[in-house]
Amino acid sequence: MSMPSVTRATPASRAALFIGLVVLVVLALGPYWAGRADMRLMSEIFLYLALACIWNLMAGYAGLVSVGQQAFVGFGGYMLFALTIFGGLHPVPAIIVGGFLAAALSIPIATLIFRLKGAYFAIGTWVVAEVFRLSFAQIQSLGGGSGSSLPVAIVKEIGAKKATREANSYWLALGAAVIVLLAVYFFLRSRRGLALTAIRDSEVAASGLGIDIWRTKLEVYVIASAFTAIIGGLIFLQKLRISPDAAFSVNDWTAFVIFIVVIGGIGTLEGPIIGTLVFFALRETLADFGTFYLMVLGLVAIVVMLKAPKGLWGLVRDRFDLELFPLSYRVRFPKDEEGS
Amino acid sequence: MSALLKVDGLSKSFGAIVVADKTSFEVNEGAAIGILGPNGAGKTSLFNLITGVLRSDAGSIHFDGQEITSVGAAGRCKLGIARSYQVPHPFVGMTVFENALVAATEGASLRGHDAENHVIGVLEQTGLLPKANVRAGALTLLERKRLEMARALAAKPKLLLLDEIAGGLTEAECGELIQTIQAVNESGTTIVWIEHVVHALLAVVDHLIVIDFGKKISEGEPKKIMESAEVKEIYLGVDPDV
Structure with missing residues (x-):
């Protein structure tokens, strides 16, 4: 009898890869077929998708339920403004440098807040975000409490004409979402990702099997902080204006993101994608109803949490045993292959 | 000795x-x-x-x-040093194979096919090979106890x-x-x-x-x-x- 073999791809994942590539090509050609408003909306969708993937990696896998991700969104936004206005950098490298600075900053923050567990950790992250908001409001050269706009000369570095500028910032948003999605995918597929998934399910057993939980969580936190800051930079490159309240908004950059991940399916890679689509579908249909829209969002969140605690993707996965991203290992036995 | x-x-x-x-x-x-x-x-x-x-x-x-x-x-x-827990702590969202694989890659520092083959050997030894693709959350208590042992052995203690x-x-x-x-x-x-x-x-x-x-x-x-x-x-x- 020959040895069983181990595979990871499934027919569903191969189909998903093909469809994903087609969708990516169509989206990449967006500036040639989409209107201005559509492109703005799609850019926002891409950036939210990226934020949701990052938050899902932290909360869904590493158990780091942060409600303070706005700290790094705002930090990334402010770094874009500071490094372009005072550092003379082009916006794109400024955003990337902002990511590295956020990574460096996240290490001392982690050593502080990792001492807190569960709900205390969540509150701790929020406190950190408030400290960020209050600190940036003190910086008068960046507009203090009322904020500032990105100077026209810097905006033009993204594209001299309005149409090129819009196309370029669309591609930046799309590119960032694809990079974040792929980074999270390859991380989860790696040896470290397997360890992280084990931590998600049982920290006690994971540490007993040789996984350094603190270090793994720190890695996730640092990577998540860097990517969140980069996305924050891109968000405020779209908005062209920043203020402490907008940059460090818990509603915009954390509450909506949590909604997306929870209704989509926390702790799965597919969940944030589904959640992002549902969130924007709701937002676009209910946009005219004002605050009523937030009430509907809350209601949807409650119903999903009660009826499908693993989110919409959890329902689908349990029923059809589907996996679009081939993260699982499947053992194939020789007799399966003969088809007997 | x-x-x-x-x-x-x-x-x-x-x-x-x-x-x-x-x-x-x-x-x-x-x-x-x-x-x-x-x-x-x-x-x-x-x-x-x-x-x-x-x-x-x-x-x-x-x-x-x-x-x-x-x-x-x-x-x-x-x-x-590896142990099995009296009250099993399976990684419920992962398959039996993945449960043991993580022990092989982290605990025993094995890589690639070495890790996979070692895990298949351990699952065979503990009688869990037919359940290799089952999510650990779906196992019975007795199977969970076997998984405890399989995981510990996969770490090559x-x-x-x-x-x-x-x-x-x-x-x-x-x-x-x-x-x-x-x-x-x-x-x-x-x-x-x-x-x-x-x-x-x-x-x-x-x-x-x-x-x-x-x-x-x-x-x-x-x-x-x-x-x-x-x-x-x-x-x-x-x-x-x-």
Whole structure:
């Protein structure tokens, strides 16, 4: 009898890869077929998708339920403004440098807040975000409490004409979402990702099997902080204006993101994608109803949490045993292959 | 034979409750040792101290010629200590294969096909190979107990700590388990086994340690220990003087 073999791809994942590539090509050609408003909306969708993937990696896998991700969104936004206005950098490298600075900053923050567990950790992250908001409001050269706009000369570095500028910032948003999605995918597929998934399910057993939980969580936190800051930079490159309240908004950059991940399916890679689509579908249909829209969002969140605690993707996965991203290992036995 | 594990004056208490009281013993390389004691005697706590889940208040632990008292749980696993939990802690969202694979890649630092082949071997040995693609959350209690052992073995331990792995098994299953554990021991893995199913324990171990209230009561050759007055008193409640 020959040895069983181990595979990871499934027919569903191969189909998903093909469809994903087609969708990516169509989206990449967006500036040639989409209107201005559509492109703005799609850019926002891409950036939210990226934020949701990052938050899902932290909360869904590493158990780091942060409600303070706005700290790094705002930090990334402010770094874009500071490094372009005072550092003379082009916006794109400024955003990337902002990511590295956020990574460096996240290490001392982690050593502080990792001492807190569960709900205390969540509150701790929020406190950190408030400290960020209050600190940036003190910086008068960046507009203090009322904020500032990105100077026209810097905006033009993204594209001299309005149409090129819009196309370029669309591609930046799309590119960032694809990079974040792929980074999270390859991380989860790696040896470290397997360890992280084990931590998600049982920290006690994971540490007993040789996984350094603190270090793994720190890695996730640092990577998540860097990517969140980069996305924050891109968000405020779209908005062209920043203020402490907008940059460090818990509603915009954390509450909506949590909604997306929870209704989509926390702790799965597919969940944030589904959640992002549902969130924007709701937002676009209910946009005219004002605050009523937030009430509907809350209601949807409650119903999903009660009826499908693993989110919409959890329902689908349990029923059809589907996996679009081939993260699982499947053992194939020789007799399966003969088809007997 | 040299001592693989040396526990010296190990103490731990939670407030007034003493779970380890200046416990000292040695486990020789290649040995199979049984630990007996009534419920709440501190058996599982002793495992938690050896694996680094709990930090001791006093005393030292040496493993493989190295002091590990201040090494964390993950580090101790990498050095070669793996255990099965009395109450299984499966990674419920991962398949049986993935559960064991993570032990092979993290605990035993194996890579790629070496890790995969090692895991397939371990699953075959523990009878879990047909369940390889099943999510651990869908396993029965007995299968979860087997998975505990499979995962521990996948970490390629020098010292395997088994915590009440035979409880609830049928006679036939118990026989299989004994054979598996004997085979693991014969392949050179040192075993320390906490078990209430005494006949299973005695079929495997060549040395017994009895603990109660966190204290080592006695240790020695299994037969003699089982006939000793102290053990009879602890287990049967018989006053030896009457």
